[in-house]
Amino acid sequence: MPQQFTKEECKLIGLYVLTHWGSTLQFAESGSTKISDPQQLLELRDILQSQYQDGITAIPDAQLNSDGSFSGIFEDEVSSQLTKRFKFTIFANDIISYKLLNANDVENFGELEFAAVAKKKKNCVKGVNCGGTCIAATKVCRKAPDAGTKKKLDKLRNGNTKASQTAQVSAIPPEILAQIKDSPEEIQRVTEIIKTLESDNWNDDYIKTFVKHVVGIRAAGITDRLPAKMTSDPDNITILKDENGREFDHLRGKNSIMKDFKKYLGKSGGDYSIIGEYLEGQARSSWSDASQAYKYHLANQRNGTSDDDYFWLDGKNNAEIAYKEYIDRFGKDKYTESMAAYHAFNYEMLSKIDLPNKNPDGTITILRTENKEVMEKNGLKVGDKNVTMKRGVAESTSLVKEVSVYGTELTVQRVPIHRIVASYLHERYPGKGGSALMGDAENELVAILDKVPFNYTKTVSK
Numbered sequence: 001m002p003q004q005f006t007k008e009e010c011k012l013i014g015l016y017v018l019t020h021w022g023s024t025l026q027f028a029e030s031g032s033t034k035i036s037d038p039q040q041l042l043e044l045r046d047i048l049q050s051q052y053q054d055g056i057t058a059i060p061d062a063q064l065n066s067d068g069s070f071s072g073i074f075e076d077e078v079s080s081q082l083t084k085r086f087k088f089t090i091f092a093n094d095i096i097s098y099k100l101l102n103a104n105d106v107e108n109f110g111e112l113e114f115a116a117v118a119k120k121k122k123n124c125v126k127g128v129n130c131g132g133t134c135i136a137a138t139k140v141c142r143k144a145p146d147a148g149t150k151k152k153l154d155k156l157r158n159g160n161t162k163a164s165q166t167a168q169v170s171a172i173p174p175e176i177l178a179q180i181k182d183s184p185e186e187i188q189r190v191t192e193i194i195k196t197l198e199s200d201n202w203n204d205d206y207i208k209t210f211v212k213h214v215v216g217i218r219a220a221g222i223t224d225r226l227p228a229k230m231t232s233d234p235d236n237i238t239i240l241k242d243e244n245g246r247e248f249d250h251l252r253g254k255n256s257i258m259k260d261f262k263k264y265l266g267k268s269g270g271d272y273s274i275i276g277e278y279l280e281g282q283a284r285s286s287w288s289d290a291s292q293a294y295k296y297h298l299a300n301q302r303n304g305t306s307d308d309d310y311f312w313l314d315g316k317n318n319a320e321i322a323y324k325e326y327i328d329r330f331g332k333d334k335y336t337e338s339m340a341a342y343h344a345f346n347y348e349m350l351s352k353i354d355l356p357n358k359n360p361d362g363t364i365t366i367l368r369t370e371n372k373e374v375m376e377k378n379g380l381k382v383g384d385k386n387v388t389m390k391r392g393v394a395e396s397t398s399l400v401k402e403v404s405v406y407g408t409e410l411t412v413q414r415v416p417i418h419r420i421v422a423s424y425l426h427e428r429y430p431g432k433g434g435s436a437l438m439g440d441a442e443n444e445l446v447a448i449l450d451k452v453p454f455n456y457t458k459t460v461s462k
Contacts, residue, residue, distance in 0.1 A: 213344035270338035422446035
């Protein structure tokens with residue numbers, strides 16, 4: 001029978017008021033699972049105390065990470081004047097590691113003062129207890145646990161994983177869950193996508209449609225065909241090559257991945273010709289009828305936005321007219337399915353492929369040139385950092401090399417992958433080859449930039 005702890009014992013280590021014996025799990029933004037259940041925190045305390053033997057008085061922060069590791073903060077209250085604070089990690093291989101966050105405070109705390117105020121005998125006065133021995137306050141303790149502690153770790157991981165999956169499942173629409181119910185990894189991934197879109201104010205209907213296609217595209221084997229990595233050709237950086245030196249992998253040409261995507265879309269209630277028309281229109285102008293229709297559509301998929309949040313070159317009414325023309329031709333459902341599926345395809349593609357300017361946090365650093373008059377109107381000057389201004393719903397940007405069309409003022413911004421809705425990387429018409437947009441020299445990504453901060457770096461020549 002598992003060990004149980006009393007409320008008094010929870011109060012003793014400072015956990016009771018934190019949790020109120022409430023919900024056991026919360027989700028961190030990183031995809032980690034926050035541990036707040038008192039029973040589990042006390043079990044984690046015992047695991048950590050197998051190495052830190054001076055006693056732990058509180059664990060104010062702890063989470064189980066997606067790689068199976070634990071991390072967080074634990075504390076050892078020496079007195080009202082000193083609390084040792086440690087950052088800890090228990091790796092997936094069960095190695096326990098921790099380091100003092102306030103080493104200077106500990107080193108400066110006098111030994112006599114320590115002895116006078118300590119509530120219990122400590123093995124380490126100015127250092128860190130590491131498996132019963134004392135190491136310097138600036139050192140990292142790193143120890144392998146014994147067999148009994150390993151069993152406790154397995155139990156704690158399993159308990160959190162089951163609870164985490166229960167919480168994740170509740171967030172996924174039932175018809176989508178039915179497709180992925182046997183894959184804990186896909187359940188976690190889809191849950192994180194839903195949370196990301198919700199936090200970015202996408203409406204529930206769009207999230208459901210987008211996630212349906214993210215799952216469907218992967219289930220159709222399309223994601224598997226995408227390369228793991230593409231790098232710039234040294235002689236022409238806008239040309240990207242896969243690991244075998246093939247330009248743009250199989251995103252273009254005979255038997256391309258786009259042919260598979262077109263086939264998938266046809267079976268999923270969409271029509272690739274809608275996407276083809278948009279890409280052709282965007283290649284001509286980001287204010288073509290097809291582009292304005294898509295801007296209008298995207299603006300209406302986000303909650304909490306207003307007309308004032310976006311720049312409309314010809315006015316929002318004209319964009320609405322363009323949109324309604326597409327709805328009259330294809331129907332609202334077919335248009336929505338097609339463009340959401342294309343958005344989802346870009347998400348899968350950019351998530352999987354390691355690309356130039358793709359950052360460790362999953363964002364992509366992209367370039368955009370603006371008109372100098374626009375920058376002056378917004379009171380911006382070269383060298384300004386982390387600034388924002390009103391922009392169109394979906395703007396032309398560049399992946400690796402700046403392009404000056406209507407402006408010379410270079411801005412650099414890190415954009416979440418779900419904010420990128422079109423890309424030059426694949427072909428426009430399946431099997432036909434070439435770039436989806438204006439051409440490889442443009443190296444264009446179409447991105448939603450509202451409220452995305454940027455650095456105004458320099459003026460470039462046309």
